[in-house]
Amino acid sequence: MELFEECQVISSLIDAGREQAARDKVIELLSRLERGANGYPEVVNHLIRSVGLFPYIHAPSAAWQDRFAVEAFKADVGAGKRAALHIEQSRLLSKLLDGESLAVSAPTSFGKSFVIDALIAIRKPARVLIIVPTIALMDETRRRLQKKFARTHRVLTATSDHMAEGQFIMVCPQERAISLADQIDELDLFVVDEFYKASSDFDPDRSAALVRAIVRFSSIARQKYFLAPNVERLAASPLTDGLEFVKLDFNTVLLKVSNHFESIGKDEKAKSERLRSILASAPGKTLVYAGTHAQVEAVASLLRLWRRGSKSELLKSFSAWLRTHYGAAWKLPELVALGVGVHNGQLHRPLSQIQVQLFDEEPSMEILVSTSSIIEGVNTSAENVVIWSAKNGSGRISDFDFRNIAGRSGRMFRHFVGNVFVLDEPPPAVETQLSLELPECLLGFADVDGASISAEQREHCDSFRGDLARVMPTADVRELLEGRSLQSSDTAQIRVIAQRIAANPKDFRALRFLLAEDPERWSIPLYRVIDLSSSPWGVPHNEIVSVVKVLSDNWTSTIPELLERLESVQVNVDKFFKLERLVSYRLASLISDINAIHGKIVPDRGFDISPFSARLSAAFLPPVVSALEEYGLPRMICRKIQGVGIIDFESKELTAETAIAQLKEHESNIRSWSTFGEFDRYLLKHFYEGVRGE
Amino acid sequence: MGVAKPVELQSKEFRTQGEAREFFSAMLKRYKVGAALSDEDSALLGQLLRRHRCYDEIVGCGIDSFTTTIAEEGSKCFAVLRDDGTVCGFSYHKCITRAE
Numbered sequence A: 001m002e003l004f005e006e007c008q009v010i011s012s013l014i015d016a017g018r019e020q021a022a023r024d025k026v027i028e029l030l031s032r033l034e035r036g037a038n039g040y041p042e043v044v045n046h047l048i049r050s051v052g053l054f055p056y057i058h059a060p061s062a063a064w065q066d067r068f069a070v071e072a073f074k075a076d077v078g079a080g081k082r083a084a085l086h087i088e089q090s091r092l093l094s095k096l097l098d099g100e101s102l103a104v105s106a107p108t109s110f111g112k113s114f115v116i117d118a119l120i121a122i123r124k125p126a127r128v129l130i131i132v133p134t135i136a137l138m139d140e141t142r143r144r145l146q147k148k149f150a151r152t153h154r155v156l157t158a159t160s161d162h163m164a165e166g167q168f169i170m171v172c173p174q175e176r177a178i179s180l181a182d183q184i185d186e187l188d189l190f191v192v193d194e195f196y197k198a199s200s201d202f203d204p205d206r207s208a209a210l211v212r213a214i215v216r217f218s219s220i221a222r223q224k225y226f227l228a229p230n231v232e233r234l235a236a237s238p239l240t241d242g243l244e245f246v247k248l249d250f251n252t253v254l255l256k257v258s259n260h261f262e263s264i265g266k267d268e269k270a271k272s273e274r275l276r277s278i279l280a281s282a283p284g285k286t287l288v289y290a291g292t293h294a295q296v297e298a299v300a301s302l303l304r305l306w307r308r309g310s311k312s313e314l315l316k317s318f319s320a321w322l323r324t325h326y327g328a329a330w331k332l333p334e335l336v337a338l339g340v341g342v343h344n345g346q347l348h349r350p351l352s353q354i355q356v357q358l359f360d361e362e363p364s365m366e367i368l369v370s371t372s373s374i375i376e377g378v379n380t381s382a383e384n385v386v387i388w389s390a391k392n393g394s395g396r397i398s399d400f401d402f403r404n405i406a407g408r409s410g411r412m413f414r415h416f417v418g419n420v421f422v423l424d425e426p427p428p429a430v431e432t433q434l435s436l437e438l439p440e441c442l443l444g445f446a447d448v449d450g451a452s453i454s455a456e457q458r459e460h461c462d463s464f465r466g467d468l469a470r471v472m473p474t475a476d477v478r479e480l481l482e483g484r485s486l487q488s489s490d491t492a493q494i495r496v497i498a499q500r501i502a503a504n505p506k507d508f509r510a511l512r513f514l515l516a517e518d519p520e521r522w523s524i525p526l527y528r529v530i531d532l533s534s535s536p537w538g539v540p541h542n543e544i545v546s547v548v549k550v551l552s553d554n555w556t557s558t559i560p561e562l563l564e565r566l567e568s569v570q571v572n573v574d575k576f577f578k579l580e581r582l583v584s585y586r587l588a589s590l591i592s593d594i595n596a597i598h599g600k601i602v603p604d605r606g607f608d609i610s611p612f613s614a615r616l617s618a619a620f621l622p623p624v625v626s627a628l629e630e631y632g633l634p635r636m637i638c639r640k641i642q643g644v645g646i647i648d649f650e651s652k653e654l655t656a657e658t659a660i661a662q663l664k665e666h667e668s669n670i671r672s673w674s675t676f677g678e679f680d681r682y683l684l685k686h687f688y689e690g691v692r693g694e
Numbered sequence B: 001m002g003v004a005k006p007v008e009l010q011s012k013e014f015r016t017q018g019e020a021r022e023f024f025s026a027m028l029k030r031y032k033v034g035a036a037l038s039d040e041d042s043a044l045l046g047q048l049l050r051r052h053r054c055y056d057e058i059v060g061c062g063i064d065s066f067t068t069t070i071a072e073e074g075s076k077c078f079a080v081l082r083d084d085g086t087v088c089g090f091s092y093h094k095c096i097t098r099a100e
Helices: A003-013 A019-032 A042-050 A065-070 A088-095 A113-124 A135-149 A174-179 A208-219 A268-281 A293-306 A313-326 A332-337 A349-361 A372-376 A399-406 A455-468 A474-482 A490-502 A505-515 A520-532 A540-549 A561-567 A571-600 A610-617 A623-630 A635-644 A656-665 A666-673 A679-691 B017-030 B039-049 B056-059 B093-096
Strands: A074-076 A082-085 A102-105 A128-131 A154-156 A170-172 A189-195 A224-228 A243-249 A255-258 A286-291 A341-343 A367-372 A384-387 A417-422 B063-070 B075-081 B087-090
Touching: A003 A019, A003 A042, A019 A042, A019 A255, A019 A417, A042 A065, A065 A074, A074 A113, A088 A102, A088 A113, A088 A243, A088 A610, A088 B063, A113 A135, A113 A189, A113 A224, A128 A174, A128 A208, A128 B017, A135 A154, A135 A170, A135 A349, A135 A623, A135 A679, A170 A174, A174 A208, A189 A208, A208 A293, A268 A286, A268 A293, A268 A384, A286 A293, A286 A372, A286 A540, A293 A332, A293 A341, A293 A367, A313 A332, A313 A349, A313 A561, A332 A341, A332 A372, A341 A349, A349 A679, A372 A399, A455 A474, A455 A490, A474 A571, A490 A505, A490 A571, A505 A520, A505 A571, A505 A610, A505 B063, A520 A540, A520 A571, A520 B063, A520 B075, A520 B087, A540 A561, A540 A571, A561 A571, A571 A610, A571 B093, A623 A635, A623 A656, A635 A679, A656 A666, A656 A679, B017 B039, B017 B093, B039 B056, B039 B063, B056 B075, B056 B087, B063 B087, B087 B093
Parallel strands: A102 A224, A102 A243, A128 A170, A128 A189, A154 A170, A189 A224, A255 A417, A286 A367, A286 A384, A341 A367, A384 A417
Antiparallel strands: A074 A082, B063 B075, B075 B087
């Protein structure tokens, strides 16, 4: 079709009031048009304006009326930059600037986060809390905001000694936010990204903590902005009181979905062949959603057969770096050398971050194979998404997840059209109605006392508090439930701990051995603690105990050395990642809660194991080193810096903030050290870029 | 047919070693690795342990409590949690038979 005819079709769609169809056609047209030095033909710019996609207008080649429209829709988006918003972003921003609190559902490519930046830049709220679902998303958000707002706000991801002073933007997951609640008295803006995760239908394990955070911070926030993709309706609930639900279908990229699953059926060989032909023919980068670890492995095996070694020196050095630091037996170094990355929620954080970065920036990193970790809003610039398996770790994915995964393809300004290849039968399409409720497991925490609850729920609170009061003084019950000493958001778990300790207090005398220097003395108390969990661990308990003991040398030993010591319990590097995460989060939290409750039930016990849970929560690394991994700086690099002696990461006085200040101070010195290899330098560059303002 | 060898503990008597083995095997099965034994079971196990030829070595600096652990060959066994936090597994079979 000639350009003129295409424009006529689009124009007719606009006249007929079919804006979305017109917008899709415009996006499709833009994907085919090469924008040369002269920009777009005037008529195309005009059509872009007519469908509200102002950011896509090429101002120099547009008519003055269209240029004027672009200017009118420009807003300060931080760091003094003005950028055009599309029409729905602009409407949304306008409501927020009027002070309204909103719960917004909009497609993945809408640019919901961009609106946060504009709101902060224009309204300049002094105290901002942004809750994100994962540490990966936390770092991505922190990096974006640090660049834009470092001059006006302290962009934080953890507690700071000077929280009360000056303006801050705190970005963190819900659990960390709860632990900070006592340090934040008021908020000017409270943002919850991916707020659908407050429903147990979407996140059974962590929804309660998110609800708890929402209840706690909503009560002190002047304005709220909750974001989610693809939610059709939001049921009325006390948790969303005062929020206007805004459903927007405005898309800025076009998804082209091609279904292959019907012709493939159950034929695994045909599926593999189809994947091979897609990868060979689809232009640009491809994200392969494999769903489970087993399927990631299956896809990786195929890619190892099909792909030739990358010529990229950067990927070669990354591969060598991985072999050195994680051992030659691991499969990731081989895949990286083939231009393939792997994304899952268990890898050491700098490894996930750097692979996403390479996928975005390094032409030779062409494929990223992922588990469900990619659903949770990690932004990549994949032109294509292959849905290899419509499953996740716990069964078949929902239609909601399916749309989220598909939405990872295409990206504003980079790929107008995202191609989605479906190789496994997708779930039936359903409209997502979100209903946020106060879960039973929170009833009893002081945080939710302010929420409006039914008489039945009140009875539940009283029953829980009564059970605790039977085993400890009432004042201690109050202190436990009002303070921040408990990390769990599950009253059932707290009740189990309290009742088991009270029934057999002498069984828990052994907890004191967790303070012993010799890790061999930790086994029995660890088994007893592990057994107090009210939900299964998913791995044999002896593996957990073995990993904790071996991890005690995490700072002084290399990972291949640790793995060698774990050979007897068949813990390989992949399992090591999983177990390290499990013990440093779940087990450390459980031990911390057991310690707090045990101290109340047996006040004269004569010991306190909080130093052990603190060490475990950092996986026995110096706490600052563990925190810096969230910023993308691997422990191996910190160890080298420690070795040279210019920064003492083991110092108890050092915080992440002061460590970053020292790292910045010595930047040119550190980056020029001959002790660092090529990939160390790349990692340092990535780290420094993320802690600098513009 | 061999003569039945009774196993006499301070508070319990088994007519044969087989009967004692059956009793302590069932006890071992009741506990997860690392669990604390009940007072009653601890008392009986303490009496049984006295029959072990390496009793002093096993007890070491003193018994905090009885528990179970994983033996070197990978199977579960009874153990002493000593006062210093170290753990020493032992075989109830050896206690019953008084073998080396």
